[in-house]
Amino acid sequence: MGEGSALHLVLTGDPGLYAIVGLSLEVSLSAVLFAALIGVPFGAMLALTRFPGREVVIVALNAMMGLPPVVVGLAIFLLLSRSGPLGAWGLLFTPQAMIIAQTVLVTPIIAALTRQTIEDLWVEYHDELAAMSVGAATRIVTLVWDARFSLVTALLAGWGRAAAEVGAIIIVGGNIDGFTRTMTTAIALETSKGDLPLAIGLGVVLISIVILINALAWGARRAGERYAG
Amino acid sequence: MSMRGPLSDLPVMLEEVGIIAGEVTILNGISLTIAPGAPTVLIGPNGSGKTTLLRAAMGLIPVTRGRITWGGQEASPPDRRAILFQRPVMLRRSAAGNIGYALAAAGVPRADRSARTAELIVMVGLQGLARRPARRLSGGEQQRVAIARALITRPSVLLADEPTGDLDEQNAWAVFGLLERLHRTHCLTSLIATHNAALAERCDRVVGLEHGILQTRSVKSVAGCTPGGESS
Numbered sequence: 001m002g003e004g005s006a007l008h009l010v011l012t013g014d015p016g017l018y019a020i021v022g023l024s025l026e027v028s029l030s031a032v033l034f035a036a037l038i039g040v041p042f043g044a045m046l047a048l049t050r051f052p053g054r055e056v057v058i059v060a061l062n063a064m065m066g067l068p069p070v071v072v073g074l075a076i077f078l079l080l081s082r083s084g085p086l087g088a089w090g091l092l093f094t095p096q097a098m099i100i101a102q103t104v105l106v107t108p109i110i111a112a113l114t115r116q117t118i119e120d121l122w123v124e125y126h127d128e129l130a131a132m133s134v135g136a137a138t139r140i141v142t143l144v145w146d147a148r149f150s151l152v153t154a155l156l157a158g159w160g161r162a163a164a165e166v167g168a169i170i171i172v173g174g175n176i177d178g179f180t181r182t183m184t185t186a187i188a189l190e191t192s193k194g195d196l197p198l199a200i201g202l203g204v205v206l207i208s209i210v211i212l213i214n215a216l217a218w219g220a221r222r223a224g225e226r227y228a229g
Numbered sequence: 230m231s232m233r234g235p236l237s238d239l240p241v242m243l244e245e246v247g248i249i250a251g252e253v254t255i256l257n258g259i260s261l262t263i264a265p266g267a268p269t270v271l272i273g274p275n276g277s278g279k280t281t282l283l284r285a286a287m288g289l290i291p292v293t294r295g296r297i298t299w300g301g302q303e304a305s306p307p308d309r310r311a312i313l314f315q316r317p318v319m320l321r322r323s324a325a326g327n328i329g330y331a332l333a334a335a336g337v338p339r340a341d342r343s344a345r346t347a348e349l350i351v352m353v354g355l356q357g358l359a360r361r362p363a364r365r366l367s368g369g370e371q372q373r374v375a376i377a378r379a380l381i382t383r384p385s386v387l388l389a390d391e392p393t394g395d396l397d398e399q400n401a402w403a404v405f406g407l408l409e410r411l412h413r414t415h416c417l418t419s420l421i422a423t424h425n426a427a428l429a430e431r432c433d434r435v436v437g438l439e440h441g442i443l444q445t446r447s448v449k450s451v452a453g454c455t456p457g458g459e460s461s
Contacts, residue, residue: 128320129334131289138334228321228322
């Protein structure tokens with residue numbers, strides 16, 4: 001195990017590596033949080049309301065699940081660059097810019113999966129809630145609450161997208177050492193430098209974290225289902 | 230807790246009610262009065278229009294012809310009537326959570342819900358199962374949860390759509406017996422749709438429905454009820 005290997009860095013508690021891992025989690029989890037705050041209510045509303053053009057919105061939303069990260073990165077770059085409309089905010093090449101880019105990527109995933117989940121549950125609940133004359137706001141809260149375990153999967157899908165993504169954050173974050181460098185951007189950099197062992201090691205660390213978080217979420221989901229049915 | 234609310238919702242009157250879906254006449258010229266008293270059984274084969282009649286009476290689907298009135302009015306507060314579906318859907322929460330949900334939906338403050346929920350749990354015989362996830366209960370237990378959920382807002386009329394349809398014989402009789410007991414002890418007026426002739430035999434008022442048309446009516450001695458009591 002060389003001094004530069006990822007395993008060595010992990011075992012010796014290398015602060016640089018832990019900063020990279022920490023920033024990766026901070027950016028991806030923040031993006032999922034913001035995307036959930038936007039995507040879950042939007043998806044639920046889309047599931048329960050009928051309006052002209054609704055199906056066009058659904059198709060567009062589904063299509064946006066496949067947004068190319070580099071295109072999103074470019075769009076956010078143009079918005080946040082000094083000459084862009086939001087250039088005055090000074091966010092380009094900051095973790096905040098990376099969170100914004102990943103929020104844009106993740107929101108359609110969470111919204112689309114929420115819409116499908118809530119719509120399926122609504123088919124099941126419709127008669128009972130209609131018989132109880134449940135109002136629109138209570139209906140949304142009820143369905144989101146009762147679908148909470150299924151929505152965990154939507155959040156995990158969104159987080160998976162954020163955690164694995166490199167194209168958008170490298171454009172808007174710049175991969176600045178100690179400031180905007182994440183695991184995925186570091187892997188891209190080390191690979192381009194030819195330091196494959198370190199890149200592979202970082203990849204193993206990234207995959208381990210993804211598996212661990214998914215396992216924790218799955219465990220929480222199973223426990224919750226056992227309790228609530 | 231008395232299940233008997235103000236009698237303003239009664240009688241429920243269906244006057245020449247017709248429901249047509251596309252080219253199909255589901256109900257045709259239905260005139261029926263559900264007055265306070267013993268359960269009325271609506272008996273008919275599958276596809277005869279029983280479910281549609283109950284849903285229309287509940288206000289879940291509009292009528293094509295005729296009208297339905299509740300205590301002489303065409304609209305009544307929604308919590309004055311309740312419906313029990315053949316396959317009640319259990320919300321993803323405990324049995325008590327399901328029962329209390331109806332109160333929450335009706336805007337009853339949280340502090341007032343638990344005592345009433347506990348009362349209904351005892352009434353339908355679900356002691357010991359209240360905290361269990363409702364979806365993990367047996368069919369008969371789920372039907373009891375649904376009955377409690379339907380009754381917790383103190384409706385004056387209960388519309389029950391094949392409440393024993395998916396249950397084995399023992400559970401079917403138990404649920405039917407519960408509805409009969411609720412009539413005796415709480416003066417609950419109910420309209421029970423079934424295709425089970427044996428169950429209908431036990432009831433005083435029986436109405437037949439076939440191909441969307443009322444066929445027969447029979448009224449035996451009508452059993453009374455005693456609010457808060459056990460027998461008439």
